[in-house]
Amino acid sequence: xxxxxIKLGNYRGKGSKIFSGRPDGERAxxxxxxxxxxxxxxxxxxxxxxxxxxxxxxxxxxxxxKSVRRLGETEFRAKYEFVTEDKFILASIDDxxxxxxxxKSVLG
Amino acid sequence: xxxxxxxxxxxxxxxxxxxxxxxRIRNKTKKSEVRKKAKNIKQTxxxxxxxxxxxxxxxxxxxxNKKCRTNIEGGKAYILIPEVFSFIENPDxxxxxxxxxxxxxxxxxxxxxxxxxxxxxxxxxxASIITDIILVSAKKQRKHQGKKLVIKGKLSSIQKIREILVxxxxxxxxxxxxxxxxxxxxxxxxxxxxxxxxVRLGRVIKNSGGAATKIxxxxxxxxxxxxxxxxxxxxxxxxxxxxxVIANCEDHSGEYGEWYSIGHYSIDEHNGCGEFTLTxxxxxxxxxxxLKYDIISEKLKKDLTEMSNxxxxxxxxxxxxxxxxxxxxxxxxxxxxxxxxxxxxxxGSGTIKLIHNFQNIxxxxxxxxxxxxxxxxxxxxxxxxxxxxEYSLKTEKIDGEERQVIAFNKENNLKIPPDSKNVKRLxxxxxxxxxxxxxxxxxxxLESRMGGNDEQKNN
Numbered sequence: 152x153x154x155x156x157i158k159l160g161n162y163r164g165k166g167s168k169i170f171s172g173r174p175d176g177e178r179a180x181x182x183x184x185x186x187x188x189x190x191x192x193x194x195x196x197x198x199x200x201x202x203x204x205x206x207x208x209x210x211x212x213x214x215x216x217k218s219v220r221r222l223g224e225t226e227f228r229a230k231y232e233f234v235t236e237d238k239f240i241l242a243s244i245d246d247x248x249x250x251x252x253x254x255k256s257v258l259g
Numbered sequence: 260x261x262x263x264x265x266x267x268x269x270x271x272x273x274x275x276x277x278x279x280x281x282x283r284i285r286n287k288t289k290k291s292e293v294r295k296k297a298k299n300i301k302q303t304x305x306x307x308x309x310x311x312x313x314x315x316x317x318x319x320x321x322x323x324n325k326k327c328r329t330n331i332e333g334g335k336a337y338i339l340i341p342e343v344f345s346f347i348e349n350p351d352x353x354x355x356x357x358x359x360x361x362x363x364x365x366x367x368x369x370x371x372x373x374x375x376x377x378x379x380x381x382x383x384x385x386a387s388i389i390t391d392i393i394l395v396s397a398k399k400q401r402k403h404q405g406k407k408l409v410i411k412g413k414l415s416s417i418q419k420i421r422e423i424l425v426x427x428x429x430x431x432x433x434x435x436x437x438x439x440x441x442x443x444x445x446x447x448x449x450x451x452x453x454x455x456x457x458v459r460l461g462r463v464i465k466n467s468g469g470a471a472t473k474i475x476x477x478x479x480x481x482x483x484x485x486x487x488x489x490x491x492x493x494x495x496x497x498x499x500x501x502x503x504v505i506a507n508c509e510d511h512s513g514e515y516g517e518w519y520s521i522g523h524y525s526i527d528e529h530n531g532c533g534e535f536t537l538t539x540x541x542x543x544x545x546x547x548x549x550l551k552y553d554i555i556s557e558k559l560k561k562d563l564t565e566m567s568n569x570x571x572x573x574x575x576x577x578x579x580x581x582x583x584x585x586x587x588x589x590x591x592x593x594x595x596x597x598x599x600x601x602x603x604x605x606x607g608s609g610t611i612k613l614i615h616n617f618q619n620i621x622x623x624x625x626x627x628x629x630x631x632x633x634x635x636x637x638x639x640x641x642x643x644x645x646x647x648x649e650y651s652l653k654t655e656k657i658d659g660e661e662r663q664v665i666a667f668n669k670e671n672n673l674k675i676p677p678d679s680k681n682v683k684r685l686x687x688x689x690x691x692x693x694x695x696x697x698x699x700x701x702x703x704x705l706e707s708r709m710g711g712n713d714e715q716k717n718n
Contacts, residue, residue, distance in 0.1 A: 164466025171468040171502030173510060204475060205498030208612070209506045239495040255657040257591045257664050257673065258562035 152192050157183050160200040162214075168204045176213025189218050189230075199235040206240050211247035219251035314517060314542055315396045318361060321690040327359045334370040336363040345383035346695045347636045350643045353386045354687035360390055364397035364408060374412035374429070382420045384427055384523045385538040385695035388450065391432040392519070398433075419525060427523040446484070448477040448522030448537070453509075461521070467505035470520055474501050474537065481524040481535055485702045500616035501539070504694060507610060508541035517542055524700075533700040540693035545640035546589045547582040563588055569674050579642075579677070579684045586642040587682050588673065590614065592663040610637075611663050614652050617696060633698040639691070643683040650681060 162179040163170060170176075180186070188195070199206065219227045233244055318324060329336055338359055343349035363369050372394070376382070394410055401408040410433060414421050424430050427447045450461030451470045464470045475497050479489045489497075508518035518541040526533045544553075550563060567584045588594055592611045617635050635646040644667075652665045667677035 164464075164468040166464065166472060167466055167468030168472045169468040169498045169502045171471060171498075172466065172506040175466070175468070204472065205495045205502060207499055207502045207506070209503055209510075237491070239491060243495070243499070253593060253660055253662070255593070255660040255662065257593060257655070257657055257662045258559075258566050258588055 152194050154194045154196060155183075155188070156196045156198060158198050160198070162210075163200075168200075168202050169207065170203065170205070170210040171207040173209050173213040176210040179210075179214045180217075183214075185214070185218055189221055193230075195231045197231060197233045199233060199237075199240060201235075201237075203235075203237065203240060206243045206247075208243070208247050208250055211244065212251055215247065216251040219248050224248055224252065314392070315365075315400060317542060318393070318690055319365065322688040323354075323358060323690040324361060324365075325358050327362045329359065329363055329366075331363075331366075331369055334368060335373065336366075336369045336371070337373045337375065338363065340374060340376045340379045340382075342378055343381040344379055344386045345381055346385040346638050346643075346693055347383060347634050347645070347697060348381060350636070350638050350683075351685050351687055354685065354689060357386070357389050357393065358687065361393050361397075364394060370407055371409040371411065374410070376415040376420065376424065377413045379415045379420055380417060382415070382423055382428075383538075383695060383697065384423060384521055384536045385540070385693055387423060387428040388519065388521045388538060388540075389693075391429050394429065395432055422525055423523055427521065443484075444526040444528070446477065446481050446524040448474065448520070450519060450521045452519040453517055467502055467509055470505050471498060471502035474520060474522065477522055477524075478535070481533060482700060484524075484526060484533055485700050487700075487702070496616050499612050501613075503612045504539050504610070508539065508692070531702065535696075535698045535700055537696045537698075538693065540691060542691040545642075545690070546586045546692055547640050547642065550585050550589060551582075559594070566673060570676055578679060579682055582640055583642045583682055583684050584677075586637075586639055587644060587667070587677060590637070590644070590665070591673070611652070613694070614646060614665060615663065617646065617698075633696070635694065635696045638685070638689050638693045638695070641685045641688050643685050645681045645683070647681070650678070 157179070159170065159179070162175050162182075164172075164175065183195075185195075215227070215231065218231070222230060227248065233241070235241065338356065341349065341352045341356055344353055344356065346353055360372070360374075363372055374390075394408075398408045398410070410429070412429070414424060422445055426445055431447075432450075451464050451473060452461065453463065453465045462473075464473065475489075475494060478497060482489055505518060505520065518539065520537070520539045522535070522537040524533055524535045550559075563585055566588060567581050570584060590610045614635075617633065632648050637644045637646075650665060650667045650671075652663050653671050654661050655664045655671065656662075664671060664673065666673045666675065667681040668675050
């Protein structure tokens with residue numbers, strides 16, 4: 152299994168310590184070619200900058216949402232390793248994974 | 260014969276010579292004309308981009324631009340700012356006043372506007388910033404047309420309002436407050452926007468993350484005045500809340516989509532508590548317009564229609580209409596006009612984060628055991644939604660899945676009409692969405708929270 156490193160810091164806006172917004176998430180996904188590598192035997196190491204304030208759901212879901220749904224939670228966690236000691240960022244990742252798998256509507 | 264040919268050749272060369280000279284001169288002229296034209300176009304475009312505010316053009320074409328009854332004498336128009344000039348507490352009258360300001364600032368016969376704040380008792384930055392944006396745009400436009408728009412006014416006698424106008428309001432944005440120092444009791448957040456047109460009013464930051472980072476740095480300074488620092492958990496909380504709101508503004512405002520953010524903080528001299536106000540707004544499509552007129556998923560359209568049809572019998576009683584209900588539904592967990600079952604089934608989490616996190620921000624405990632509560636409102640189109648402590652976001656189970664819902668009724672049920680004090684239909688229209696927040700930083704309250712439940716710490 153080959154390993155690839157994604158430096159998430161490359162996908163923050165100028166002057167930003169927050170990962171936010173669908174466009175940045177989309178750009179990160181395309182640059183990293185996750186659509187292709189999701190079905191290949193590749194493991195990802197996601198390096199998150201230490202000064203990150205938050206990893207917001209808009210960014211996470213756009214970058215990883217498809218991968219979570221395609222692989223399921225267990226396989227996604229095995230394939231994508233998030234390198235951070237910040238428990239709040241890790242909690243946001245957990246929350247993002249749960250959100251990606253939700254299907255019910257409050258309206259219907 | 261040879262001579263004839265020679266003469267013919269000579270004549271031909273002579274004519275070719277003339278022709279080529281003519282061509283050369285003609286082309287030279289043509290080239291210089293082309294260059295001149297291109298230069299003119301470039302200059303005009305540059306001038307236009309400076310002069311023509313896309314924002315003003317957008318607002319002019321919207322329902323916000325209405326003819327108003329006015330008193331104009333000798334080119335001078337008078338505008339009375341109402342007693343409560345705030346989207347949170349008095350949205351309709353505030354909108355009416357702003358419409359009047361727009362109408363008069365664009366009217367040809369008007370060359371002076373007088374804004375009378377003397378009767379104003381409550382002024383929030385949300386109303387003030389819209390005023391400033393309209394007036395600064397109009398002034399710039401007039402200037403490049405070779406005309407003037409003079410703005411004069413009368414300040415309020417209330418110190419708090421004067422501070423807002425001088426430090427974060429029209430006096431500041433017209434550049435008239437050079438000699439006024441910002442005292443330690445006030446912290447301002449300069450206007451943040453993605454629009455280069457307003458570069459002199461504040462700072463241009465073209466990404467939601469960058470803007471949210473700046474706002475958090477500002478909040479930290481405000482918190483420091485109460486002797487507190489923002490810990491990691493609080494930072495994360497705010498980062499999620501504000502980052503998502505601005506990302507939403509970027510995402511959903513449609514073709515003309517510019518967002519702005521501004522804050523103001525001041526400490527009450529009597530009780531030492533800080534009042535923190537933050538406004539995030541965008542001009543562009545309203546929440547309802549995005550759902551109604553854009554291409555959205557069939558399922559979402561069907562769900563929205565069915566939900567509002569359920570309340571058809573109540574529509575006259577509560578004085579809300581389809582727009583108000585759809586705007587309320589759009590705020591719910593998992594609801595988004597960009598949600599499509601195939602490609603983007605996970606949309607619809609942004610506003611919920613804001614509502615959830617805001618509800619845990621500060622109160623003031625007054626000595627008479629009352630408390631001042633944080634308030635937030637969302638105004639979009641003809642809809643006003645007020646968030647106070649009466650109704651809160653709750654987790655509901657939908658077929659075994661947890662979703663967060665706020666329905667503004669006791670049952671927290673979206674199929675039952677919302678409280679018309681919280682979900683209101685406005686007579687006047689705002690061309691976009693404005694989120695106004697008012698909260699308090701009170702040392703006593705913060706200390707009591709820190710001593711209380713660990714999960715509820717926001718510091």
